[in-house]
Amino acid sequence: xxxxxxxxxxxxxxxxxxxxxxxxGHKLLKDKxxxxxxxxxxxxxxxxxxxxxxxxxxxxxxxxxxxxxxxxPANVVEESLMIPSAKVSINVKKENIMSVNVPRIEISQxxxxxxxxxxxxxTSAEMDSAIRTLSTMLPKMLKLAEIEKACQLMADEIxxxxxxxxxxxxxxxxxxxxxxxxxxxxxxxxERSSRTRLMKIKEMVMQG
Amino acid sequence: xxKIGVIADHDTVLSFKSTGIDTFPAIDEAEAADILxxxxxxxxxxxxITEHLAEKIRDKIDLFRDKMLPIITLxxxxxxxxxxxxxxxxxxxxxxxGADIIFEREGRE
Numbered sequence: 001x002x003x004x005x006x007x008x009x010x011x012x013x014x015x016x017x018x019x020x021x022x023x024x025g026h027k028l029l030k031d032k033x034x035x036x037x038x039x040x041x042x043x044x045x046x047x048x049x050x051x052x053x054x055x056x057x058x059x060x061x062x063x064x065x066x067x068x069x070x071x072x073p074a075n076v077v078e079e080s081l082m083i084p085s086a087k088v089s090i091n092v093k094k095e096n097i098m099s100v101n102v103p104r105i106e107i108s109q110x111x112x113x114x115x116x117x118x119x120x121x122x123t124s125a126e127m128d129s130a131i132r133t134l135s136t137m138l139p140k141m142l143k144l145a146e147i148e149k150a151c152q153l154m155a156d157e158i159x160x161x162x163x164x165x166x167x168x169x170x171x172x173x174x175x176x177x178x179x180x181x182x183x184x185x186x187x188x189x190x191e192r193s194s195r196t197r198l199m200k201i202k203e204m205v206m207q208g
Numbered sequence: 209x210x211k212i213g214v215i216a217d218h219d220t221v222l223s224f225k226s227t228g229i230d231t232f233p234a235i236d237e238a239e240a241a242d243i244l245x246x247x248x249x250x251x252x253x254x255x256x257i258t259e260h261l262a263e264k265i266r267d268k269i270d271l272f273r274d275k276m277l278p279i280i281t282l283x284x285x286x287x288x289x290x291x292x293x294x295x296x297x298x299x300x301x302x303x304x305x306g307a308d309i310i311f312e313r314e315g316r317e
Contacts, residue, residue, distance in 0.1 A: 040304050047297050055289050062286035065223045081225040088228040092210050092253045092277060103276050105254070108209075131226045138227050142212070145254045145281040151297065155304040156274055 003179045007186035015183070019176040026168040033161045036098050040154045047147045054137070054144050061133040068126035077127075088138065100157045102150035105142050210253030210277075215243050220258055220285045229256075237264035244268055244280075252278050258285035259292045 005011045069077050091106040212229040214221065221233040232247070234240035240261040245268065247255055255278050262269055262282050269280050282293040302308050 037305065044297060044301055044304075048294070051293055051297060055284050055293065059284055059286075059288060062220065062223055062284075066219070066286060069222075077222070081222060088212060089209050090212060090253060094276070101276055103253070103279060130223070134223055135227050138229070141256065141281070141283070142254060145256070145279045148281055148297070149276070149279040151300050152273060153276065155300040158304040 001175050001178065002182050003175055005179065005183070007183045009187065012180065012183045012187070015176055015180050019173065019180065022168055022172050022176060026165060026173065029161055029165045029168065032098060033158065033165055036100075036154060036158050036161060039097060040151065040158060043147060043154065044151050047144075047151045050140070050144045050147060054140055057133070057137055057140075061130055061137060064126055064133070065130040068124050068130050071124045071126060090142065097150070097154070098157075100150075100153050102153055103146055105146045107139060107142060209251070211251055212254045212256075213247050213252045214256040214283075215240050215247075215261060216256075216258040216283075216285055217260065223286070224256075234261060237261060241265045241268045248272060248278050254279045254281065256281050256283045258283055259290040260285050260287065263290065263292055 003015075005015070089108055091108060093104045093106065094101045095104045096102075213232060214224045214229055215232045215234050216224070217235070218233045221231040224231050230252075232243045234243055240257065244255065244257065244265065257269070257280060259282050262280075272278060272280055282296065284290075284293075298308055
């Protein structure tokens, strides 16, 4: 493919400039992509390990919670959990990894004296342990949320960057190179034709 | 300050009550979708939702995929995991790299 331009010296110069810019842009984007992929791979490995861990532990916790509930009347369970003893809130900040804004979560947990929102009279020991596990799970779950989101955002950014790199590498740069070649050849051709014309004229003048 | 919410079926929600995060029991996917859209507009930064509900409101969850907040994270429910969470991680890898190199490689070992 050749860009349709007038084969003039002016155009040739501006195309050459554009080619240089395109090549530099391509190199920069390529570097960005490599770095992003490197970071992404590190992160996604963590993501995977953490997700497996959280899922396993959560299922365990749910299981012991279900066991605990089965040992107590339903209304007692509801009643004892009605008012939570802890209040968790978080602060989400932005962090920039290779121009991708990823969230960073800070947990600010109001320390409560008592982890358990109920008295021990009516509840079973299984309930206590299930609740303890779940409370310790929370920071891990938030970490998972944070990493997983970062991975998703980075995956999107990598895809976008790859598209741009490819567009430059396989479309724009070859197009510019072809056009430059076309103009150069056209200019050379013009020069040759004007030279032969001059020679011809000179011959005619000599004869006359 | 941001809040944390969890959308799950009634039984799973009960387990989270004591952890101090906001719990929203949802019976079916329509209710879950309503709650999700509502929480997204409020000051919720992290929303946990069970895979059982999430698989039916995929389109709603995907709306927030490329936004930084809220973070929607799938968790297993007390009926176990459906493997959607982990396959989403896999999909991210495929999207970014073009091929699934992390899971595949370890599977072969």
